[in-house]
Amino acid sequence: MRDGDTIAALSSGALPAGVAVIRLSGPQVPDLLERLAGGVPEPRKLALRQIGADTWLDRGLVAYFPAPHSFTGEHCAELQVHGSPAGVRAILKLLVQHGVRLAEAGEFTRRAFENGKLDLVTIEGLGDLLEAETENQRQQALDRLEGGLTRQLDSWREQLLDLRAELEARLDFSDEGDVDELPESFSASLVALRQDFEAALTGFDRGRLRREGVRVALAGPPNAGKSSLINALSRSDVAIVTDEAGTTRDVREVPLDLGGQLFILLDLAGLRETDSKAEAEGVRRAEAAIAGADLVLWLVAPDLPEYPAPSTPAPLWRIGTKSDLGQATQVKLALSTQTGSGVDILLNAIEEFGADMVRGEPVLVSRERDRQALLAAVEAVREAERVVAQPELAAESLRRASHALERLLGRLDPERVLDQLFSRFCIGK
């Protein structure tokens, strides 16, 4: 990014559309509004304007957000124009002729970060909100965007600073002999703070499942009816079904929204010994998917011999398939994709299982980055507890804990995270 240039992009969705929003940010914005939109409107008030230079291109609503009270912290404007592909193209072309550069993906948000308007945690919340497909994802993203985690991190950082100040006071004056011993409560405060970090970490799995979905593996021998079942559960025709054993080889992920929670159903190759290289690779991938699943459905069919179920870290439900042909024994429930019987019962059971997994207080942490930062903070405070009799070492440990939290917020070497983060944003965000 070059400093000081003014950027523009279509910030609304695909064209044609009823309305298109073109967003501008940079020092030239007031001048551009003067020249191309009939003057600078009153800040934060919509004004109906003709847009164009020598000839007008469109009529639309123009809003001006002077720095620093804007999304990016720079002068910003939004042009709400007709959502015509040619119209929007003409306006963007005109802007470029007047010295504006077309924005890169995520560049508005990046400027907001660089101007201190948003921290990394909040930007992640914004990214999650833009991508949210389910109700649980939406709520969790909004909590993050609204600063729940940021406020918590700031409060922890302040507590760490206070504790460090206590230690450092004893360093500076240790030769003057008039500084008291650390108060009794000091160690207890360290422990309490560490326990706060640990409590936040216990929500991580719930947060991750709400964000990334509950993974449900459909496993069983070839021809057990896995692909038929994934089609029935998702009411679609995503997976190939044939009577040939070994039809499915690739892992197919099918997202499903049940009661506001995202589930990822996984159609897998049937587990068996095979001479086919492609099928053997499919079996290997199936085994990996089963090991990483939150729930495994082990499908048994009345027209097939019994195969041994794999042992799994996650719960495994025996599901009888092809109930129109006969009943398998010792199953949690039996169903037939042919007649549809039992399919809704299974859907309800999956929904309930997932709801139980994510039930609880709203969680603050949901990303691996969060988890790593909190683990580092726990570790550092634990170290401080251990060396509390040596204030210099204890202070250093607490500094490490602060750094872990600052890194999470992006206040310390953010570059590593930034590029990856903004690559998820589209142009205009």
Ligand SMILES: Nc1nc2c(ncn2[C@@H]2O[C@H](COP(=O)(O)OP(=O)(O)OP(=O)(O)O)[C@@H](O)[C@H]2O)c(=O)[nH]1
């Ligand atoms: N009668 C009956 N046949 C079924 C039912 N479900 C699946 N089948 C049949 O069983 C055969 C195998 O079904 P698939 O869904 O391909 O089984 P799969 O487990 O995905 O098989 P692989 O991918 O080869 O491991 C097909 O011929 C299906 O039509 C059912 O509920 N009733």
Ligand SMILES: [K+]
């Ligand atoms: K098959």
Ligand SMILES: [Mg+2]
């Ligand atoms: Mg299959």
